[in-house]
Amino acid sequence: MIDATLLVQMLLGALLGLSxxxxxxxxxxxxxxxxxxAIGGTLAALLSTRVPALAGAAGSGYPLSSLLLEMLLAALLxxxxxxxxxxxxxxxxxxxxxxxxxxxxxxxxxxxxxxxITGGAVGIFAxxxxxxxxxGYALWALLLLxxxxxxxxxxxxxxxxxxxxxxxxxxxxxxxxxxxxEGWKRLAFVLSALVAGVTGVVAAHFLNxxxxxLGNFDxxxxxxxxxxxxxxxxxxGPVAGGLALTALPExxxxxxxxRLIVFGLVILLGPALFPQGVVTPPLLAAVGRRLPAPLRRxxxxxxxxxSLPGASAP
Amino acid sequence: xxxxxxxxxxxxSTGAVYGLFALGYTLVFSVLGVINFAHGAVFTLGAYLxxxxxxxAVGANGLLAGLQLPFTxxxxxALPLAxxxxxxxxxxxxxxxxxxxxxxxxxxxLYLITSxxxxxxxxxxxQILLGAEGYSLPTTALGSLPITLAIGGAQVxxxxxxxxxxxxxxxxxxxxxxxxxRGGKALxxxxxxxxxxxxxxxxxxxxxxxxxxxSGFLAGIAGGLVGLSLSISGPYFGISYGLKALxxxxxxxxxxxxxxxxxxxxxxxxxxxxxAEWSGFRDAIAYAFLFAVLLLRPQGLLGRPQSTKV
Numbered sequence: 001m002i003d004a005t006l007l008v009q010m011l012l013g014a015l016l017g018l019s020x021x022x023x024x025x026x027x028x029x030x031x032x033x034x035x036x037x038a039i040g041g042t043l044a045a046l047l048s049t050r051v052p053a054l055a056g057a058a059g060s061g062y063p064l065s066s067l068l069l070e071m072l073l074a075a076l077l078x079x080x081x082x083x084x085x086x087x088x089x090x091x092x093x094x095x096x097x098x099x100x101x102x103x104x105x106x107x108x109x110x111x112x113x114x115x116x117i118t119g120g121a122v123g124i125f126a127x128x129x130x131x132x133x134x135x136g137y138a139l140w141a142l143l144l145l146x147x148x149x150x151x152x153x154x155x156x157x158x159x160x161x162x163x164x165x166x167x168x169x170x171x172x173x174x175x176x177x178x179x180x181x182e183g184w185k186r187l188a189f190v191l192s193a194l195v196a197g198v199t200g201v202v203a204a205h206f207l208n209x210x211x212x213x214l215g216n217f218d219x220x221x222x223x224x225x226x227x228x229x230x231x232x233x234x235x236x237g238p239v240a241g242g243l244a245l246t247a248l249p250e251x252x253x254x255x256x257x258x259r260l261i262v263f264g265l266v267i268l269l270g271p272a273l274f275p276q277g278v279v280t281p282p283l284l285a286a287v288g289r290r291l292p293a294p295l296r297r298x299x300x301x302x303x304x305x306x307s308l309p310g311a312s313a314p
Numbered sequence: 315x316x317x318x319x320x321x322x323x324x325x326x327s328t329g330a331v332y333g334l335f336a337l338g339y340t341l342v343f344s345v346l347g348v349i350n351f352a353h354g355a356v357f358t359l360g361a362y363l364x365x366x367x368x369x370x371a372v373g374a375n376g377l378l379a380g381l382q383l384p385f386t387x388x389x390x391x392a393l394p395l396a397x398x399x400x401x402x403x404x405x406x407x408x409x410x411x412x413x414x415x416x417x418x419x420x421x422x423x424l425y426l427i428t429s430x431x432x433x434x435x436x437x438x439x440x441q442i443l444l445g446a447e448g449y450s451l452p453t454t455a456l457g458s459l460p461i462t463l464a465i466g467g468a469q470v471x472x473x474x475x476x477x478x479x480x481x482x483x484x485x486x487x488x489x490x491x492x493x494x495x496r497g498g499k500a501l502x503x504x505x506x507x508x509x510x511x512x513x514x515x516x517x518x519x520x521x522x523x524x525x526x527x528x529s530g531f532l533a534g535i536a537g538g539l540v541g542l543s544l545s546i547s548g549p550y551f552g553i554s555y556g557l558k559a560l561x562x563x564x565x566x567x568x569x570x571x572x573x574x575x576x577x578x579x580x581x582x583x584x585x586x587x588x589x590a591e592w593s594g595f596r597d598a599i600a601y602a603f604l605f606a607v608l609l610l611r612p613q614g615l616l617g618r619p620q621s622t623k624v
């Protein structure tokens with residue numbers, strides 16, 4: 001059954017799914033989510049094991065204020081880096097962001113494998129624990145997920161989200177309508193990096209150890225599968241995909257070896273068979289009709305017939 | 315101590331193989347305008363097939379443990395045969411990852427996703443069937459050639475010379491074919507404008523399949539050559555080459571055939587110049603070039619600038 005440890009992994013998966021989803025809202029595929037996740041994780045591992053001032057009073061657990069500080073620093077670092085890369089590659093249309101993000105993940109992997117401070121291939125061990133029980137992490141990750149979902153919901157319902165949806169549907173038409181396409185794309189990429197970095201901090205403490213393998217190209221595939229499976233038309237899709245696809249291999253232990261083949265099949269066949277993922281706008285509308293009005297409004301599920309921002313067919 | 319000539323030959327031979335490999339991306343990119351992310355996996359498959367055709371046995375960890383072909387081919391026959399088989403697999407990738415989306419006129423972004431999926435499946439099938447261990451191609455593959463040759467006072471591994479010669483030969487044949495034959499010209503016409511090409515009586519779908527077959531052949535050959543020179547370190551070894559070749563591709567200019575070759579040689583030479591104490595960072599060189607070219611000359615060395623059509 002689902003225990004607290006699996007629940008934490010599922011929640012972290014949902015957060016990473018949202019990180020892949022954000023650039024897709026304006027039609028950009030970023031495979032850098034594991035890279036920023038690794039930056040957050042490495043930063044947390046380094047700070048919490050090497051800076052005595054963060055460790056708090058002896059005998060008590062790792063203080064939550066230090067965890068928050070790490071998350072803040074990781075968010076800042078990832079945002080600055082993503083802004084720089086975005087400024088460089090988002091002048092160009094098409095697939096340049098995808099290629100540059102692949103390169104970033106590889107550079108980070110090579111560097112962290114070769115630096116002494118990050119422990120090389122072995123990684124960093126004995127990362128202090130702010131929570132004694134997995135349930136503490138589950139609650140913390142859930143709070144973070146709700147916060148990010150709320151942010152995504154506000155984004156989709158307001159001007160930035162509408163601009164991003166317009167860019168996704170037709171970049172040139174959006175530019176001709178006076179939408180600053182480069183700026184919005186960069187914002188989406190920066191937000192994606194920020195979410196991944198903060199998730200990495202929580203993951204590093206939860207896993208108790210960090211090594212460069214956690215941010216490799218396989219992780220790019222896994223997180224991409226979350227979004228393709230769940231659908232990228234609303235933020236509910238990647239959350240559902242992240243939760244379901246993280247739980248699936250754990251619940252079906254026998255297919256352990258086949259995990260990546262299953263994910264490969266999802267992203268090979270998904271776009272042709274289920275172009276909108278499992279969570280489609282009609283499904284959301286059907287669910288929305290059964291929910292109480294305030295909750296429906298909060299989730300952005302308008303009454304039947306009214307489509308969601310960015311929910312028009314491709 | 316390496317002499318300048320040694321570094322030059324090592325760099326050029328590695329670079330020529332990068333060029334071959336990046337050319338496979340270029341061919342598909344020029345007809346479809348998308349990148350085939352399964353290319354690295356096809357490269358890996360080429361290396362494994364060359365190993366098997368040379369009479370190598372499967373190790374103990376895969377489902378096919380102990381499998382060995384009943385015959386042993388010489389390298390000169392095994393390499394092209396492996397290339398032909400990978401061309402077939404590349405056609406299969408086209409049929410599963412590209413054709414269904416092309417029928418639906420889906421957005422180009424989705425091709426990236428589906429071809430990544432095809433690559434992941436290929437690599438993991440290799441891992442399950444053949445195991446995760448590394449393989450070395452037999453040193454007897456090159457027949458009576460000595461391990462090293464003395465050229466102008468430098469000791470050069472003869473494998474490197476074979477790499478350079480084979481790559482040069484394939485590049486020569488490919489460019490003659492592209493420039494001089496009906497098929498090559500038709501391919502160029504489709505890459506210029508698929509709709510006009512179809513109006514002129516060129517079967518665009520057939521040309522797309524042709525591009526995938528040739529690209530798969532090039533990837534298979536490149537895989538076999540790298541396998542011969544460096545050994546196969548496991549089913550994932552092609553992924554890092556595949557990603558590195560993306561850097562080569564952008565450096566040369568997306569869609570430019572001479573650009574891919576030139577950029578391959580540049581990256582190969584730059585890697586050969588990395589001193590031994592920094593060798594851990596050698597794999598990052600292609601990406602450093604990538605970011606530099608995006609900053610300074612986004613269309614690549616020999617590419618055409620991006621135009622905005624309204």
